[in-house]
Amino acid sequence: MSDxxxxxxxIESDGDGSLDGQRIAVKDNISTEGTRTTCGSAMLAEYVPPYDATVIERLKASGATIVGKTNxxxxxxxxxxxxxxxxxTTNPVDEERVPGGSSGGSAxxxxxxxxxxxxxxxxxxSVRCPAAFCGVVGIKPTYGLVSRYGLVAYANSLEQVGPLAPTVEKAAELLDVIAGPDERDATTRSEGADTDYASAADGDIDGTTIGVLTDLVDGADERVAAVFEERIAELEDRGAELREIELDSLAHAVRAYYVIAMSEASSNLARFDGVRYGISGGFDGDWNDAFARAREAGFGSEVKRRVLLGTYALSAGYHDKYYEKAQDTRAWIKQEFDAAFExxxxxxxxxxxxxxPKLGxxxxxxxxHYLMDANTVPVNLADLxxxxxxxGTADGLPVGAQFVGPAFGERAVIRAASALE
Known part of the structure; x- marks a missing residue:
């Protein structure tokens, strides 16, 4: 029994489909009717949703059995x-090390x-990081491809539900099940809904142009970079064309991401006040004191840090200085990615x-800690x-390679990843 x-x-399926007999683990911020959904927080330690998220409905209709909610x-x-x-949660590869996050339990x-x-x-x-650290496959879909209805929000404009699996084809099969528009989520799009993602895992890389993001390779640990460069070179031997690409905006992505994410978190987590959601702070005549006690007891130190910083970034006098500049940077990152895909x-x-890293x-x-996200956050900022x-491995530990595609270009990244696999 792991942690x-x-x-x-x-949770048994209520239909038959492509995932018949498959055991699915679900991150504990995705609503499951009748089964508690804690978000890893004392604030929601006993919260039991009255409804299923759209992705859960689709899993159950596909024949899958949900075996638990993950840390x-x-x-x-x-x-x-x-x-x-x-x-x-510990990393199954090395129990002295972290599994990555925030979807570490799922990976x-x-x-x-x-x-x-x-x-x-x-x-x-948060899908790709633990996939890399645990030696499995993880897909972050295009923003709008998968419904977020029933997902407890952290940062609405950035987050997407995504699959983790032992192989590229299995991850793509799960994406086939959960992808598609949802009338309950206005951010979803019809584009890509009827695509057969699993069939793209054919390993055919011949004629594909791969842009190597040199800024992100140069900033990596030399052991990680060596494994990555060796494996990418193999794809060139199999017919891919490699091209070095520099994106100046990537140097500013982490700063922009944390301003935007923390600002959205400050707004989203305002509902956890001990009245609407969360543990009670006890009312003694002053609601502000009751709210403060509920949030003091219910939130951990990292959540408090991010809510405070996000509130500060949105406050009068600082909105233009921080939040608006972060959004400008986000637009710049999108423009540079668009140019790269030409x-x-x-x-x-x-x-x-x-x-x-080792635990602790x-x-x-x-x-x-935040700078570890340097290679992944640009993708979320650009909605890709x-x-x-x-x-491969370095010092016996897993190393992951990331492929990024244009919007709704999941088939392209699945094909490239299957070739590396």
Missing amino acids: AFITRTE MDEFGMGTTTESSHFGP AAVAAGEADLALGTDTGG EADVLASPTMPVLP ESLEDPLQ PAISVPA
């Missing part, structure tokens, strides 16, 4: 799954064989610039699809 799950359960960084805020109220469950497939959510890399079919980089190692310095696929 990948917060709640073990068995995660509290409200998705973290890169190691150590900020969970329920304690950290660990797949890597340990406790689930055939899993769902995570990716706000700034030169290449897909873009490639190491998924994570570092090897999985990255918590002492929040800024260094990306996949992390195992590329």
